[in-house]
Amino acid sequence: MHRYSFILTRPLQFVPVVFGVSLITFILVRMIPGDPARVLLGARATPTAIANIRAQYGLDEPLWLQYVYFLRNLAHGEMGTSIVYKIDVLRLIATRIEPTFALVLCSVLLSILIAVPLAALAARNQGRPVDHAIRIVSTFGIGFPPFWLGLMLMMLLAVRFPLFPVSGYGDTLGEKLLHLALPSLTIALSLSTVLLRSLRAAMVDWLKSDVATAARARGMPEHIVFWRHVLPNSIAPSINLLAVNIGWLIGGTVVIESIFAVPGMGQLLVRAIFSRDYMVVQGVAMVFACATVLVNFLADIATVFVDPRVKL
Amino acid sequence: MSAPALPRPLNPTLVAGLAIVGLFALAALAAPLIAPADPIYQDAAARLQAPSLAHPFGTDNFGRDILSRIIYGARVDLQMAVIGVFFPLVIGTVIGALAGFFGGLVDAVLMRLIDIILAFPFLVLMLSIIAILGPGLSSFYIAMALVGWVSYARLIRAQILVLKNADYAVAAVSLGFSRSRVLFRHLLPNSVAGSLVFCMSDAVLVLLSGAAISYLGLGVQPPTAEWGIMVAEGQAFLSQAWWITLFPGLSIVFLAFGFSMIGDALGEIMGVHE
Amino acid sequence: MSTPTPGAPLLSVRDLTVVVRGAQGQRALLSRVSLDLGKGEILGLVGESGSGKSLFCRSLVQLLPSRALAVTGGTAVMAGRDLLSLSEADMGALRGAKIGMIFQNPSSHLDPVMRVGDQIAEGLMFHRKLGRKAAKAEAIAIMTQVGFTDPARQFASYPHEFSGGMRQRAMIAVALACDPDILIADEPTTALDVTIQAQILKLLMDLRDQRGLSIILITHDLGVVAQTCDRIAVMRQGELVEQGPKRDLLARPQHPYTQALIASHPSMDEAAPTEPPAPPAPPRRPLMEIDDLHVRYPVSGGLFGRRRSFSAVAGVSLRIMPGETVGIVGESGSGKSTLARAMLGLAPISDGHVSFDGDSLRLKRDATLAKMRRQAAMVFQDPFNSLNARLTIGETLAEVLRVQGKVARAAIPARVEELLRLVELDPGLAGRRPRQLSGGQCQRAGIARALAVEPRLIVADECVAALDVTIQAQIVDLFRRLVATMDLTLVFIAHDLAIVRHLCERVVVMHHGRIVEEGACAEVFEHPREAYTAALIAAIPDIDPDRPLHAPPAGALTA
Amino acid sequence: AGVLTIARNEDSTTFDPIKSAQNVDNWVFSNVFDVLVRVDATGTKLVPGLAESWTVSDDGLTYTFKLRDAKFSDGAPVTAEDAAFSLTRIRDDKGSLWSDSFTIIDTATATDPKTLVVKLKSKSVPFLSMMALPNASVLPKKLVEGANADTFAENPVGSGAFSLAEWRRGDRVILKKNPNYWDADKVSLDGVEWLVIPDDNTRMLKIQAGEVDAAITVPFSRVAELKTNPDLKVISDPSTREDHMLINHEHGPLAKKEVREALDMAIDKKAIVDAATFGLGEVAYSYIPKGSLYHYADNLQRPYDPEKAKKMLADAGASDLTLNYIVNAGKETDEQIAVLIQQQLAQAGVTVNLQKVDPSQSWDMLVNGDYDISVMYWTNDILDPDQKTTFVLGHDTNMNYMTRYKNDEVKALVEAARLETDPTKREAMYVTLQKLAKGDVNWIDLYYSPYINVTRKNIENFHQNPLGRFFLEETVKN
Ligand SMILES: Nc1ncnc2c1ncn2[C@@H]1O[C@H](COP(=O)(O)OP(=O)(O)OP(=O)(O)O)[C@@H](O)[C@H]1O
Ligand SMILES: Nc1ncnc2c1ncn2[C@@H]1O[C@H](COP(=O)(O)OP(=O)(O)OP(=O)(O)O)[C@@H](O)[C@H]1O
């Protein structure tokens, strides 16, 4: 059916996006003043040592030529070598990719678990104290700096009441989940408020809608009206919102990663930017870009399945 | 039958939101008058003092008065919220409107650009720009503007795409109105409601981005008092001196609360959720 | 099911009162409405827009549209129980099972993300405790009954895949699923063209005959009432002003409002304007010349986006002389509005030529458009959406005057007032925005805006549909006057053939994007050459109850 | 017995010793690899490492090392061949960050499996100290040679007390006891895990929660609080860290010695010690830190006197001095000090504009001379003062550590001190250097600070020498 034909054609749009991201990253990071060689050598750097390193990593070539090399490497499935870690960038990223994506995934699931029931509760009690309470709490949730929230959770749930480990990442699936609990909760507390507000607004509208009235008119009790008609209709707009937020999250977990010492890509990226490890910045940026594009693509697919009217 | 226009009762959410934001704005304006102390004066004798009559919100590790720093911080943070939203709003609106209205190649190019920026890790851009231009408010604004416009452009473009085929737009064309008149007088005013609501929550996001940047050490120049940096720096003293982080943290939360309420109210008034 | 004793009504409403609580206290929207509904009876509820017809029906099932509204008095007794005082749970058991409801606008009442069949089966599973399979079988049976041609397939369709007529039928199927005793049908045909309207009305009558269903039918079309109802109740400003058997009421209306209503109803039988057609003027250059016009819209293609297109207008040729009045009729979707827009350069022309006053839109596009914008104006079909919701009516008109520059700046306010008077609008409304006006008022504002251009040509698309018959008549008079005194050329598009017949000299009949018949009005309506035209004419419900309705075959629904 | 878990703020970057110049790496290298000559726990003496003994020829050009019987973790013996290879490699390898420092080596040859002879191109007294650099560790030639260097960095084999079991990048480095270590009997721990926990608060909470045995780089602000915790031990070890204020001698009035002197007097170092180190540091008065070799304890200390400073500035015609202060972003203490100095200098009438920049960029600005003042720190890599002295006073290519300080007498003395073999004479030369530098105000010494680490109560012998080496082979977990 051609409703789904975009599943085949849309991935072609990845190409210009990923290319664009690579070009912008390339230019941007090289515009940052500061020299990777000097960062590497630290206080004892001498001009000859610096020149030596620059030559070794091809940093003394003209910029355009460096980009050509980069593209050529990319065509061979390589992304160059990290100046700081001295290993292949792709291998380096491979070691850090899982924690970040596990973190994002857990956070998103947790947000949904928090947001949907609360939004439902608020919408179904619109204007009553429960609704006001949920809205006020959720508005507060948006305003807390995540690093503060994270630290509070850590002090409460890891030190005062040692339910979860303070930080880090585990070996086994169970351990990993246990370690991700607090960071995910921190992210979820702010992400869910965004979701909650949009869901609640949509639900309130749909509860008042003709569709709900029609369902009531055929005798459906309120819980059926809600779960079978209002909820599915309210979800569609939130999917897009969620996708955009996941996009932000993918590139923005660094603060949480560094607070909870999650060995993910966000931390790698920030260190790479600070130490001008160009190839790593480049590589991580492209992985993030691909992930974001993929998430949006999945969101599109989800929207098409949730809302039969949508064509892409 | 035409019902007489009822005088609309003032929206209580809007009033409350405006009151909160207004309060902070007032504090910012009157900072030199109401702040009990110099926000950057360090008093070695008064380090890490708990809230007291002399220092209602306590002092930090330099002996600076936190209440005064919060009051002066309101200047910076309100400015951040306003400017951090204003430029993205304006740029995004114009770009989104042009893309939606003219369609074709203009639209295709701008949409790809939007895709790229959306896929671009925000942090790379933010940190790079701050690194290129040096930490400080103007780098922050530039970074916010470079990224932030995308959301607005998408919102506006989607609206314009729908509205440009609306009957009243076609009607305007049929009456010989110029393109710019159709776009700016008829289409745009009808498309901005969603953006205006969004910009209220965006203001909060801007403040939080600022705080995150401070956490990474690239916040405003010291010794400027700014809430995000106060929270970030106060972290070190969390267990000894909770007041260093709590009060600026609450300030962000309350301002965010005010903005959200205005946003909610605007949404209700302008009928965004229909 | 026990048959009620003859004479005892199935539903008996007494003194129903509904109020709205606002900032300045209570205002009654329904005051002491009393009426009865017998078994197997069709009761027509008519009245002006906003008179409380929908509200009345919704109160019966306790589904008031807003929390600000409340029933403050009265009873509605059905099988010994007062519907108005039932608990939510008891009411829930009754809704759908005993009282079925068809809502005014089916598109918005069907759940867009749920399959149509499931929406029908939902009630069956809940009220009759049927299993999934049994409910599906039953739903398909009902769908067959309401005229779906391929119910097994259509069961799995989503509402948006249906045409307006099919959605209306789906709504009916939902309402009838649990075999209720009473069906409340709120304007079930307003949005539809006459042929589909006829099919649906026929269906309702058949159901009444088969099931002994009692129906409350709300409409503002007296023709519909005359054709279908047994009894008529007339509402005005929240009160029931008159009720009685159909024939009595139509023949001897008592209340002045009812009398006015019946008097303004345009009838196909009335002769065209009495004055003889003007002697043929010396041949002049046609004002508008359309030659083999095609308008195609892209439709999303197959798996790899192969472009396909749909011809909304497919090869139309038409000449319109200065001073002429041309009517365009045809079923919904036949391309009337598209033709109108293409004529004025507002829809993309895929093929063919449009010339205005001798200049081709294809060859000299900019110049012709510039001329056209100053000499031609359009009244849009949708009165509400064609006005900018953020501008007041006065601002809208003033802007046109300013841009067109035909009136001195200082004279603009006076001219705005004059325009409003011309379309029978109170100039005091100039400060109102569209949302604060009724549909009819918006429509008149749209006409005023077209007149502001002082055009030589007006293309009026469905410009009186939302108006009360009385005001309809006034607008038609206005057009007639303008044509006669100002040499205006008029292209008048309408569903309502009677009005076209009254107003136009020439009529063009469209079908599937083509002109199927064309000629002098009297000629075409008296002696339609095409079967299609004949069907259109036959489908018009007449106010005379003794002229039975001709419904086209149900197969047309699948189109 | 047991595995010691240590929380630190950064991950290792590599396990190829010649390719890193960072403390995070060195501190782990010295657990895994071994060097010919070690620095003892006090940081003032060289003691035998893989080399049991050594002799220096009279002309000071030939060093002969006698290697002990030691094995790599894979069981292969450590030979003089390996040592010679490692020294040549750090000098010649393209990826070596240390070639500059080792070009002094002319040849390194194994005359027999246990004897290494190193010939220098010219005389250099600090050379032996250089042998103690973890970067000059002895690596197994067979495994490193040729194209194997990259794979070696992934699976390093050394002769240290521990060997690498697993490296979960970004998370932890897992070391296990090396049974083949020559002194393995003394090693009590079964293994060591170096965990990465970048956030200071988290690291402290982690040890408070008992999830790690030790946490290093404790923020000074947390010491008082941690000390009250009965489960923890706060350990303070002397370090060679010295924080100082760089002055760009080429910028306007700063070229005048009087102006620099005035600045020195306008800064209240005690206040800085109190604010930045919570009293844990000590006011600095010489570029050679307290506790280091040849530190001059009686060096001049200019009193804090903002009034006098103001007057001196006026006399020097610099009464409305405005200085551009480069602050390293991201380091909280740096920002705090900056704000404090800004306020202190204001009292002497000096306007200070703070310019916060990303640390990687500040290097460039300092090198290019785009600054007036800036606060930096230095920790010694080697025990000998020559390295730092050369960088700071020896007029090397770094413009005397970006200060652009010029004094030919000092320069000559730096050269001479490097060649002086008599320790007493050498000490006298370094005392003179310290006096001269102080007199010229080449920069402003601010404070010395200790290494502060914290362990759980059950950990014993967890300490660092002033050069930063952890003696984990002595650490005990009860
Ligand atoms: N939610 C509401 N709040 C206040 N007044 C309302 C509300 N809904 C309807 N009304 C008012 O109730 C009156 C009756 O409305 P109702 O919908 O019953 O009219 P109607 O006869 O069905 O008209 P139409 O023919 O246009 O459908 C109108 O005057 C309308 O303005
Ligand atoms: N923008 C468009 N894109 C695709 N199809 C369109 C578009 N506009 C109109 N159509 C299709 O063209 C056909 C003719 O539409 P048009 O509006 O001209 O009908 P109409 O005769 O005015 O009908 P009605 O009486 O309902 O107003 C319809 O099938 C419609 O779906």
Ligand SMILES: [Mg+2]
């Ligand atoms: Mg109605």
Ligand SMILES: [Mg+2]
């Ligand atoms: Mg139409």
